[in-house]
Amino acid sequence: MSGYDDIPFFDDDDPALKKTPAPGPRSPAVPSAAGSGSTAGSTGGIAARAMAARDAHRTPDYLSGLNPEQREAVETLDGPVLVLAGAGTGKTRVLTTRIAHILSLGRAYPSQILAVTFTNKAAREMKERIGLLVGGAVEGMPWLGTFHSIGVKLLRRHAELVGLRSDFTILDTDDVVRLIKQIIQAEGLDDKRWPAKQFAGMIDTWKNKALDPAQIPEGDARAFANGKGRELYAAYQNRLKTLNACDFGDLLLHPIRILRTNPDILKDYHQKFRYILVDEYQDTNTAQYMWLRLLAQRSGRRPISPLEGEMPGRAEGGIPSDAGARTPPSVGSADISPSRGEIGSGTVNICCVGDDDQSIYGWRGAEVDNILRFEKDFPGAKVIKLERNYRSTAHILGAAGHLIAHNEGRLGKTLFTDRHDPEDGKVVVHAAWDSEEEARAVGETIESLQRPDRNGKRHNLNDMAILVRASFQMREFEDRFVTLGLNYRVIGGPRFYERLEIRDAMAYFRMVCQPADDLAFERIVNTPKRGLGDTTIRNLHDYARARDIPMLAAASDIVETDELKPKARKALFDVVADFKRWSALLETTPHTELAEQILDESGYTAMWQNDKSAEAPGRLENLKELIRSMEQFESMRGFLEHVSLVMDAETNENLDAVSIMTLHSAKGLEFETVFLPGWEEGLFPHQRALDEGGRAGLEEERRLAYVGLTRAKRNCHIWFVSNRRIHGLWQSTMPSRFLDELPENHVEVAETEQSYGGYGRGGYGQSRFDKQEPFQNAYATPGWRRAQQNKTDATRDNWGSRSGHAVERIGYGESGPRARTIEGELVAKSTTTEPSRFAIGDRVFHLKFGNGNIAAIEGNKLTIDFDRAGQKKVLDGFVERV
């Protein structure tokens, strides 16, 4: 994206609505220009190409490969459509084909299609795939993007309506927290007692629900800073306005405000967007929902959602002015004129695609309810279920389907497949003693898969993934794979753009492009060290606030006075001069060159060159990489915009490596073989999800399990361990209730792993497990039995639940406090501090570490000197006095 000084309201390839002339060099060519006006690098005219494709075949190629349901989803263009697309049923294919179909029928120009995704990755993939269908890359779809990137686009056009300039800055989480901290301090509050981070989280939650400071619940407002929550939120919004800045939430909320309060603008967009498509609808939060409803709203239709209140204007019905009636200039055929009739007559051509069973972001504000309510929201909606799965074996689908059936409140889909290969293996459940053994065994399995089979075929590491519930689980696998020399890649680690040096460099660039960006200023004014300490900055800050000017401007003024000590004054003078010089170069110097110049002249590069720490060379390398990545952009501004919205870090695809990632980041991906470790109560389902989310939390965890299972195409291996170290404490764990929810006919239990139960023999003295026969199956492990025992106990005691599952807090022995119930579901035992049943000096026995003496007691945590294993901290739930 280029600079935003000159933002056409309408897109250049949209002749029907065209108002602004002069397409920029990179602008998509208008359809008429295809073949003549478009340059080699340009990819304009996709409508024309799509139509050519249509003309060439009676039944277009792109439709022929679809199954009947998919085809219906693609071809039902009029009215609201909800596509319930189960995992692996061709969701993306439907979306992209639908767009290609609309284009090819000439129903709309590319710029008249609004297509929204959640992630940049999804948007990118869709663009690519539409390009494949239509031929060539699709830059001609200006309104295909994430909620946020489209929000930015809207907002840049109408910024002044919410008191911003169109060159507003987008703050990331880090900036936001720093800003809030300042505000908390400015209110004279203790920022220790009232952490900025926490408040940032609260604001985020409110914004997900589209709540203004005035609208937040009284209880929420009271919950922070002695009732100052509302005040602080308002102060924060004010500050943002002064800074000419937005946070991520505002990228949705400001457009909502604009569309609500400006009926004429809303009307323009109604005319403009003939088709709306939404991906992953189950993940929309309230704000996104409202945004969509506004844009999908059509005349003659009363607002349906109470959330929205009365819609402004648009009471009269009618065809949208003359827009659709105009003949597109010189395309050569009148029939590509976007057809009309249904548009504006009350029909909403919105198509939402999603899967309620894969809703896993409730914790960050997604409302599954949005998808469950679709038919009420859009009366007359056609609901199409895609249940034919093209990804997984019948066993995997059977296991996943049986598991997810334990959830209530689903729309209800059952995936099926035609594929019934007797060679296909069942889902395998494995037991391991502890997480170390789990990692070792998974590593062995991977190595054996990697060896050529009897047909000489090797299983690529790229086709395998380990999907964990929580990121701390990754380390054990990494350690093991390093030992084995097995390639792996961790997906979703720390991001490039979040690194310290990158953020510093970006702050410099931001200052040059947006001199009013005080947060950037404060970040780098004394980086590298220039002798501009706290006192000077505070001084400057007050000066700027008093005059209501940006800090850089204040600095420029203050160095002319004698308010500062000579040393600081000189240093500040130099900084000001630097920025003035760089800003002047902005229009004339190539941006990558300027960027380098800035980092050099500011002394930032030198700072790291002089740094002797181990990470300094890496940081310098990252800075180089940063400059390199700037080359793909037209301007520094365009680059900044990209970075603020796209925080992706790219992975090297050439390496054959096992992927390690969380279940959350696995959504949308598929692998030949999937490993699902850590299926233990407390970890998965996660204790906190249960504690905080109750029954709903449990169901979301179950959906997460479903997502995990359905990532697998061919093989799926689930693991659970009996002992796991969490926060440095060894805890004994029970198999996950989800294991119990798998159907026996699709699941097999692995033969006892050689070391399971053999650990005691290995070195820790006697273990209870040693005395037992190898378990015939995992359902016969002590942990499992204990779980079953617990279950029956619970039922007998009337602690049971509808689904009859008892729950035990990890590491808590039978003596622990009673479980509590939420909505009738036995959910958790809360930790209480009871007097310890142990005393210092007691001789105790621990399953893993053997015998030892208690050295210290701290609540329920015991420090024990073990005879063999040395000093360890363990929970008292699992040692016994001897």
Add this chain to the structure above:
DNA sequence: CACCGAAGCTTTTTT
């Protein structure tokens, strides 16, 4: 301003 010890975290993640 730089260094060090104490203290506070520790589910999932996008934009």
Add this chain to the structure above:
DNA sequence: AGCTTCGGTG
């Protein structure tokens, strides 16, 4: 336990 962040001291 292990990491980051904060605040105090030299």
